[in-house]
Amino acid sequence: RKEQHARDMAAVVRMISSSLVLGDERESLIEQLNTAQARNERAKGRINQLKIVVDDLKEKQQHWGDQLDEHRKRGEELEAARVEIERLNAAMAPGEDEHKAAEGLTTRADLVKVIAQLSHDFVEGTEYAFENAVQQIKCLNPEVELVTRGMHVNGQVKDGQIVVPAGLVDSDEEEDDAEVAREEDEEGDGHEQEDRCEE
Structure with missing residues (x-):
């Protein structure tokens, strides 16, 4: 045990x-x-x-x-x-022969404006040259009665007649008014020119 x-x-x-x-x-x-x-x-x-x-x-x-x-x-x-x-x-x-009037132009609007001004100046210059040529002819030929009615700065002689291209004269009335005004101016200035030519 x-x-x-x-x-x-x-x-x-x-x-x-x-x-x-x-x-x-x-x-x-x-x-x-x-x-x-x-x-x-x-x-x-x-x-x-x-x-x-x-x-x-x-x-x-x-x-x-x-x-x-x-x-x-x-x-x-x-x-x-x-x-x-x-x-x-x-x-x-700028191009090589670019006109001075185009210098500095940057937009089409500027160019259009200058072209319009040049066109206007060209027309005025042409009209002045035309009137000046008429006055010189009268001055150099005082004894000749020159007929200037019907003459136009844009006129062209065709078939013995003075023809103005369409669109260059607005109306016969405007042309007549312009002719009358030119004749009045010529009457005022003509004597002085004739005097100078005669001298």
């Missing part, structure tokens, strides 16, 4: 020792599990942070891509504008 008791006691001691060992291992395992769970939570937090960074980078990449496309378009537009400016500068470059 003593031997049985001793065996039982030994078994109890082994059980207590085993339970102590198992208890220590359990606490160690729990501690390891808690450590692993803490690491896992930190890893999840880091993963979430990285996801936010990745999403932000994707958004920035999209924005940069849009900006790159916009800059490329702007560059193409700028190059096209430079080509157009060079073309316009070449078109506006």
Whole structure:
């Protein structure tokens, strides 16, 4: 019986020792599990942070891509504008025999205005030269009764008649009025011219 008791006691001691060992291992395992769970939570937090960074980078990449496309378009537009400016500068470059009246003109409207003024000046100059020639003929031939009625600054002699091209005289009445005015002017200035010629 003593031997049985001793065996039982030994078994109890082994059980207590085993339970102590198992208890220590359990606490160690729990501690390891808690450590692993803490690491896992930190890893999840880091993963979430990285996801936010990745999403932000994707958004920035999209924005940069849009900006790159916009800059490329702007560059193409700028190059096209430079080509157009060079073309316009070449078109506006003065020619070798360009008239001085065209210097400094930059628009079609300016050019049209100058052309109109030159046309007006040309007509006035032609009319003045015509009237001056008539007066000189009268001055040099005072004894001749010159017939000037029917003469016109734009008249042309065809088949023995003075013909005025269509559109150069608005009406016979205006031409008659102009002729009367010229004759009145000639009467006023004619004597002085004749006197000078006779001198």
